[in-house]
Amino acid sequence: MVKVTVVAPANIAFIKYWGRSEHNLYIARNTSISMTMSGCITTTTVEVGDFENDQIEVKFFNQEYKKLQALDHKPKALFKQIERIRSLAKSTQKTKIKTENNFPNDVGIASSASGFAALTGALLLGYGLEKEFADKEEFSRQIRLCGSGSAIRSAMGGFVEFLAPKEAIQAAGGFSPEDLASELKEHLHKESYARQITDENHWNLVDIVAITNPKKKLVSSSQGHLMADTSPYYETRISEMQDRIAQTRQAILDKDIRQLGPLIEEDSNSMHSVMMTSKPPIFYWSPGSMEIMLNVMKWRREDDLQAYFTLDAGSNVHVITEKKDSEEVKKRLENLPSVQWTIYNQPCPGVTKINKHLF
Numbered sequence: 419m420v421k422v423t424v425v426a427p428a429n430i431a432f433i434k435y436w437g438r439s440e441h442n443l444y445i446a447r448n449t450s451i452s453m454t455m456s457g458c459i460t461t462t463t464v465e466v467g468d469f470e471n472d473q474i475e476v477k478f479f480n481q482e483y484k485k486l487q488a489l490d491h492k493p494k495a496l497f498k499q500i501e502r503i504r505s506l507a508k509s510t511q512k513t514k515i516k517t518e519n520n521f522p523n524d525v526g527i528a529s530s531a532s533g534f535a536a537l538t539g540a541l542l543l544g545y546g547l548e549k550e551f552a553d554k555e556e557f558s559r560q561i562r563l564c565g566s567g568s569a570i571r572s573a574m575g576g577f578v579e580f581l582a583p584k585e586a587i588q589a590a591g592g593f594s595p596e597d598l599a600s601e602l603k604e605h606l607h608k609e610s611y612a613r614q615i616t617d618e619n620h621w622n623l624v625d626i627v628a629i630t631n632p633k634k635k636l637v638s639s640s641q642g643h644l645m646a647d648t649s650p651y652y653e654t655r656i657s658e659m660q661d662r663i664a665q666t667r668q669a670i671l672d673k674d675i676r677q678l679g680p681l682i683e684e685d686s687n688s689m690h691s692v693m694m695t696s697k698p699p700i701f702y703w704s705p706g707s708m709e710i711m712l713n714v715m716k717w718r719r720e721d722d723l724q725a726y727f728t729l730d731a732g733s734n735v736h737v738i739t740e741k742k743d744s745e746e747v748k749k750r751l752e753n754l755p756s757v758q759w760t761i762y763n764q765p766c767p768g769v770t771k772i773n774k775h776l777f
């Protein structure tokens with residue numbers, strides 16, 4: 419029997435991944451950029467041995483352990499990932515898995531990102547595939563095959579980009595799986611991975627998540643990706659964002675919040691415009707999200723407080739600021755009527771093996 423435990427952080431996207439050019443392989447239409455989040459962590463223990471079946475037990479935030487059934491899209495993907503990695507390792511042994519999150523799931527804090535990254539890391543190590551885990555770019559491809567694009571940005575620490583192959587950007591309508599020749603598939607798979615821009619010690623940037631509404635979102639991001647190109651603005655987003663991607667990389671390297679902040683807000687607004695104009699439309703913003711966004715802009719305008727907002731597929735607002743201003747930003751956020759509580763995050767390492775097991 420082998421037992422392995424890893425921790426994996428969620429990540430917040432400064433440049434958003436929205437829409438894919440190939441859905442089955444999770445190939446993104448555009449390159450995205452994110453920062454890992456020290457306060458939003460999944461811990462996963464995998465034991466590989468002579469069990470009859472694979473079993474996964476999950477403990478979501480503030481809940482008890484529950485046996486996971488392969489009924490929905492995401493749990494199915496987790497069981498498939500076990501089978502895939504088992505066959506990669508040429509093993510027949512089954513697994514016993516426990517996994518827990520220290521933050522709310524399905525509310526736009528990338529719980530699937532940390533969960534899929536943690537599971538993939540623990541499985542690779544549990545099945546003795548150390549080389550695939552140690553090579554972080556290969557590890558990120560393995561995470562993508564689990565069935566979550568954003569999760570691959572948690573493979574490594576700090577500031578990370580999820581590269582979209584050139585062909586993905588050029589594809590007008592997306593590839594259909596039937597049209598995809600196996601060499602092209604192989605090429606897209608190889609070219610679609612995570613790459614570290616700079617590590618977690620580079621910059622004291624902070625992401626304060628303002629929790630407005632810890633309820634499960636109505637439309638999952640997986641469903642949203644399928645609808646992205648029904649928006650008349652989608653192709654415009656893909657072309658106008660190319661300069662923003664390069665500028666965001668540079669602003670991170672220069673540690674320039676005045677440069678980075680407006681790019682983050684622009685990209686969030688651009689992605690949400692696509693979501694709201696999809697057919698049918700998807701609205702993740704709540705009145706509480708609006709209250710926070712308007713206040714963040716007001717604090718900048720009136721007090722030059724350097725804080726900027728971004729939202730993923732949920733109503734909670736991530737407020738990005740530098741450490742020196744973070745106490746002030748947190749205090750102001752917690753005074754807003756729609757904010758229930760906040761989660762403080764700094765850049766942190768990616769998926770890491772630890773010695774303390776969950777069972």
Ligand code: DP6
Pocket residue numbers: 430431433434435436444450528530565566567568569639640641643730731
């Ligand atoms: C809005 O990675 O959740 O958070 O690849 O289907 O698992 P799948 O989607 P997912 O999409 C994340 C979308 C986003 C933006 C981002 O994190 O880049």
